[in-house]
Amino acid sequence: MSDPSPTVLIAAGGTGGHIFPGLATADAIRALRPDIHIEFVGTKDRMEATLVPDAGYHLNTVDAMALPRKTDPRILRLPFVLGKSVHAVSQIMQRHHVIAACGFGGYTSVSLGLAARLHRIPLVIHEQNAVPGVTNKVLSPIATRVVGTFEATMDAMHKPRSGAIGNPVRTAFAEAITTTRMRDRGAIYARFGLTPDRKTIVVFGGSQGAKAINNAIIAAANNLTNPEQLQILHATGERTFDDIRRAWDLPAQGQIQVRVLPFIADMADALQIADVVVCRSGASTLAELTVMGLPAILVPYPHATGNHQFANAQAMTQAQAAILIEDTSLDGPRLADTIEQTLEPRTNARMRHASAKLGRPNAARDLAQILLEVSR
DSSP states (O other): EEEEEEEEEEESSSSSSHHHHHHHHHHHHHOOOTTEEEEEEEEETTTTHHHHHHHTTTEOOOOOOOOOOTTGGGGGGGHHHHHHHHHHHHHHHEEEEEEEEEEEESSSHHHHHHHHHHTTOOOEEEOOOSSSHHHHHHHHGGEEEEEEHHHHHHHHHHOOOOOOOOOOOOHHHHHHHTTGGSHHHHHHHHHTTTTTTTTEEEEEETTTOHHHHHHHHHHHHHOOOOOOGGEEEEEETTTTHHHHHHHSSSGGGOOOEEEEEOSSOHHHHHTOSEEEEEOOOOOHHHHHHHHOOOOOOOOTTTTGGGHHHHHHHHHHHHTTEEOOOGGGGGGGHHHHHHHHHSSHHHHHHHHHHHHHHOEEEEEHHHHHHHHHOOOO
């Protein structure tokens, strides 16, 4: 039995960089049009299997595989897996009155896009990174609208009526620059075991952590000029948490105050008390930093597809909102020197201003409105 409710179908899976913008867009659609039903498409063994239901949305799982290179023997399996996946998405479309589809890249976006084409459902795709992903380049010719984070990326997609709207950020970040920023920051410091009278360095490397960043920030603590004036909130990643916590327990770090966590669940709150952030340069992370107007020291993940994290970081550095250090060049002395450079009051204020100018807090709402505009 089909559901007659108008439905938007979203494919956002594989990584948080796809999923969080998808969830933010879903929240924005729900705020604009509570009568519209939202369904997600993803896989059962990736991050979306947990994140989407936890956010209150239903996830339809389908089989999917990466688009392999021509020399990869797995390309022989692609037609079978893709055909099965497109059929599964088509069945979802038959069960719901789908008025628009939205893909954020990743394996399942291909299936969503092809099924939308078969059913003549308007398709909007969003490219988060400065270098277009393979999936979005494949889908661009059949999409109704193509939008993304960076203007240069939109130029590369060669699609009429496309534009750079920014990268949708989680609702908590959009709220942080309005209501929650005005509340007692002391409570946030206390919750993280930190103090308001020190400058705060927030360090993270994604859900799995980043070995180069973890090692460098510990080494940097020995090279900071005024460690008694600083504190570090360090998210290590789950797998390395115990080892990194033991490394911080060594006496060599002196007077610096450190709070070590495997993962920062309340990142919007953590960033409210940050004076500088040390992190990778995934598109969602940069969108959140710029919405909050924060200076950053970016260490791009060197093995990202198409080296897109390096291109993302370059966009920030060219705007003077961040300093880029390549993974192979990262060490304790250099990181300590760069941290002190970004904490210098005039430099910090200038970088904050540049970061805020890049921020697009309304990106989720803008994308939601585009989906409503093209809906049938």
